[in-house]
Amino acid sequence: MNRWNRAAAAARRAAAWLLPAGRREWVAAIWAEAYEVPPGLARLAWRAGGAWVIARQALLPRRLGRAAVFAAAAGAAAWAAWPQPTVGHAAVSQFHVIATVLLLAGLPLLSRRFFGPPSPSRAGRFLRVFCCAAVLALMPALAIVEAFANLTPAQPAYRYVFCIAQGWSNVQGCTGVPGRSTGGPAWAGEIPLILMTVAYLGVILFLTSRRSRVTRGTLAIGAGTGLLFGVVMYAVAPLGLSNDATDPWLPGSAADPLVALAWILLIGGPAATAVLATRRGRGPGGAALPRNVRIGQGIAAGVLANATAALFVSALGFSTTALMLRSPWLLHWLNHGQHLTAIAAYRYEIIAGADTNVYPLMLIWFPVIGLIMSALGAACTSLGRPAPRELTPVPATPGNQ
Amino acid sequence: MTSSPGFSAQTLSVLAALCDEPSQWQHGYALAKQTGLKSGTLYPILIRLADRGLVEACWQDEPEPGRPRRHLYRLTAAGLASAAEARARAARPKAARAARTPTVRGTVVGVLP
Numbered sequence: 158m159n160r161w162n163r164a165a166a167a168a169r170r171a172a173a174w175l176l177p178a179g180r181r182e183w184v185a186a187i188w189a190e191a192y193e194v195p196p197g198l199a200r201l202a203w204r205a206g207g208a209w210v211i212a213r214q215a216l217l218p219r220r221l222g223r224a225a226v227f228a229a230a231a232g233a234a235a236w237a238a239w240p241q242p243t244v245g246h247a248a249v250s251q252f253h254v255i256a257t258v259l260l261l262a263g264l265p266l267l268s269r270r271f272f273g274p275p276s277p278s279r280a281g282r283f284l285r286v287f288c289c290a291a292v293l294a295l296m297p298a299l300a301i302v303e304a305f306a307n308l309t310p311a312q313p314a315y316r317y318v319f320c321i322a323q324g325w326s327n328v329q330g331c332t333g334v335p336g337r338s339t340g341g342p343a344w345a346g347e348i349p350l351i352l353m354t355v356a357y358l359g360v361i362l363f364l365t366s367r368r369s370r371v372t373r374g375t376l377a378i379g380a381g382t383g384l385l386f387g388v389v390m391y392a393v394a395p396l397g398l399s400n401d402a403t404d405p406w407l408p409g410s411a412a413d414p415l416v417a418l419a420w421i422l423l424i425g426g427p428a429a430t431a432v433l434a435t436r437r438g439r440g441p442g443g444a445a446l447p448r449n450v451r452i453g454q455g456i457a458a459g460v461l462a463n464a465t466a467a468l469f470v471s472a473l474g475f476s477t478t479a480l481m482l483r484s485p486w487l488l489h490w491l492n493h494g495q496h497l498t499a500i501a502a503y504r505y506e507i508i509a510g511a512d513t514n515v516y517p518l519m520l521i522w523f524p525v526i527g528l529i530m531s532a533l534g535a536a537c538t539s540l541g542r543p544a545p546r547e548l549t550p551v552p553a554t555p556g557n558q
Numbered sequence: 559m560t561s562s563p564g565f566s567a568q569t570l571s572v573l574a575a576l577c578d579e580p581s582q583w584q585h586g587y588a589l590a591k592q593t594g595l596k597s598g599t600l601y602p603i604l605i606r607l608a609d610r611g612l613v614e615a616c617w618q619d620e621p622e623p624g625r626p627r628r629h630l631y632r633l634t635a636a637g638l639a640s641a642a643e644a645r646a647r648a649a650r651p652k653a654a655r656a657a658r659t660p661t662v663r664g665t666v667v668g669v670l671p
Contacts, residue, residue, distance in 0.1 A: 190629065
């Protein structure tokens, strides 16, 4: 064995320590087999393949990569959402950041323990990543919008606009220390928000786990319909629902067809997905599913559709509003062609901030509507249609051979 | 644990190579030559198949003088069943095509003078 071979063997032994114990013998196997490969480039290529196996098994395992990406994203979102001590109810906001990150990190582990590993479908993976990304995006956006919406302006003219947006008829009853954000979320508002996060994460983790028995087709139908509905809703309500600060790109009646489509998708989308998922109700290998399981597939598709849409529009809507509050260029781009005075811009911003209150309502009611409509759709389809036949091979007979 | 129905083309080629002589232990290099796969592709497949209980592995008892012991592989009973199922699944569309083709050809031939 020459010097190079000894060095390569030593490097291989050292690298093998990076692997779990059960994998080390495989690296030894590749190295031992290299002696059967003709010397020269072929043997070098064989060993390079071995190094690649070590890298894949040890240095680039998917779980490690995913954990690193999640840690980076969660860290960035927490940094952006971390409230200043001067912000009202800073402790509640800090609790929100910590609790959300812990939920995102811990619930998938609990889900694996109780619901089994994730479904191997692409739609299932997409839904998990999408849900995590949406919750992370909501965290800083919510913090920025809340801090701005509760910041009492110092100048009297601005205070008047602020108090009107807060729902007061004048500045008399509108309290607050000028120049400070004295409001913000209280515990009474924080607890439902955390419960809603738990509900969304829990439902999506359960439906995309293997033990839930939700098929790949159902996940794909639910996710696809939800994304379509979410895009339409975002086009309708990019800055909350209001006559004052909405549809910067579709002013006036130009938004009407999309509003009609949004209503159709809200009510009819879950019913249609439920019908589709119930009709397609087949398990792995094309096996027919029992009636109650097919109804479950339909309901899962409908709930997923509306939950996905609510998350999509809330995350994007809150983020657009937060970006507008931080970036004057976006405010002017959204109001292109208008001459905005400083107080008009403030009025626009404070109304947009207040209008984001509609997104939590969407997060609550969209899945409920999805549940009701999909249950109706699945029940009607299942009652009016016999169970699909088993896909069994045709027995060989003299006539069809 | 049984296999999942969806094997990649490379995994199917490894299963096919191991199926040729299912009772014989085979070496990694021989499998690489049979399948045309590089070591960086072949071994992850063997590792996955072994993890699923479809392939069993052992070390050579008596190595050749001056050579390290080699790792040997063969299919387990579950691996044989999975390989047979995967082969049947892969062959099914071909069978369907083969069944249709004579009909079409026969029609064409029948039309021709």
